[in-house]
Amino acid sequence: MKSINETHIKFPSKSINEGFARSVVSAFVMELDPTISELADIKTAVSEAVTNCIVHGYKREIGVVYIDAYITEEKRVVIKIRDKGVGINDVKQAMQPLFTTAENEERAGLGFAVMQSFMDKVKVRSTPGKGTTVTLEKLIVPIR
Amino acid sequence: MVQTDYKNDILTVYLKGEIDHNRAADIRVTIDSRINSLRPKKLELDFSKVSFMDSSGIGLIMGRYRAVGLVGGELKIKNVPENLSRIIELSGITSLGVF
Numbered sequence: 012m013k014s015i016n017e018t019h020i021k022f023p024s025k026s027i028n029e030g031f032a033r034s035v036v037s038a039f040v041m042e043l044d045p046t047i048s049e050l051a052d053i054k055t056a057v058s059e060a061v062t063n064c065i066v067h068g069y070k071r072e073i074g075v076v077y078i079d080a081y082i083t084e085e086k087r088v089v090i091k092i093r094d095k096g097v098g099i100n101d102v103k104q105a106m107q108p109l110f111t112t113a114e115n116e117e118r119a120g121l122g123f124a125v126m127q128s129f130m131d132k133v134k135v136r137s138t139p140g141k142g143t144t145v146t147l148e149k150l151i152v153p154i155r
Numbered sequence: 156m157v158q159t160d161y162k163n164d165i166l167t168v169y170l171k172g173e174i175d176h177n178r179a180a181d182i183r184v185t186i187d188s189r190i191n192s193l194r195p196k197k198l199e200l201d202f203s204k205v206s207f208m209d210s211s212g213i214g215l216i217m218g219r220y221r222a223v224g225l226v227g228g229e230l231k232i233k234n235v236p237e238n239l240s241r242i243i244e245l246s247g248i249t250s251l252g253v254f
């Protein structure tokens with residue numbers, strides 16, 4: 012992957028930063044001139060991944076959430092969202108629609124399903140006890 | 156932050172802005188306290204001023220569906236903007252008969 016631009020941010024896992032993360036990433040992808048709907052897709056997927064770091068990765072503790080975002084030569088956005096929290100034992104099961112370990116917190120179990128439907132590619136790497144990295148990718152189609 | 160209106164056994168809630176995990180808790184508390192004190196026959200969630208929603212909003216809707224059901228009422232969802240239609244469809248809540 013050859014990137015033509017990149018940004019790296021980190022912030023404490025406070026829920027107020029969910030909106031901050033959405034705003035930063037959407038400002039970063041503006042140079043690709045995305046459509047309103049592409050931008051909304053990216054914001055929603057970022058919101059899902061960041062919220063997961065906050066509510067599942069770190070639960071009641073405050074840890075650090077990292078975002079590394081890249082724009083490639085072929086106008087692809089690649090966004091890595093990472094926590095050093097509890098990790099996921101069974102990633103395949105976690106990614107099943109409606110699967111959640113936090114039903115009593117009114118979670119729908121749809122975060123990964125949303126990421127997969129709104130982005131071109133979603134990759135999850137997780138080590139129990141070490142943390143989780145979600146990589147989101149989307150090609151921004153130039154306006155014809 | 157969340158405006159509500161109660162008339163003819165109908166509790167209407169006008170949601171506004173971005174609905175994410177950060178805001179969902181406050182919205183939930185506001186709506187549930189109204190549900191429990193008013194015991195409405197119908198809870199209407201008006202989404203016309205909502206600019207963003209992620210799966211936390213879906214959890215919020217499903218939770219209010221249950222909460223109003225517990226006092227014998229039903230949920231209706233009104234004025235969903237075009238930009239929220241994809242997440243609503245993906246969630247399957249259309250099958251609850253709330254539209």
Ligand SMILES: Nc1ncnc2c1ncn2[C@@H]1O[C@H](COP(=O)(O)OP(=O)(O)OP(=O)(O)O)[C@@H](O)[C@H]1O
Pocket residue numbers: 059063064067068069094096097098099105106110111112113117118119120121122123124143210211214
């Ligand atoms: N960063 C993470 N750290 C630890 N566990 C995670 C992380 N992200 C997801 N999970 C696990 O994967 C499950 C599914 O995540 P997903 O986002 O699909 O649903 P949810 O967060 O439970 O509900 P929703 O996103 O609809 O509010 C979570 O319940 C949790 O157990």
Ligand SMILES: [Mg+2]
Pocket residue numbers: 059062063121122123210
């Ligand atoms: Mg989630």
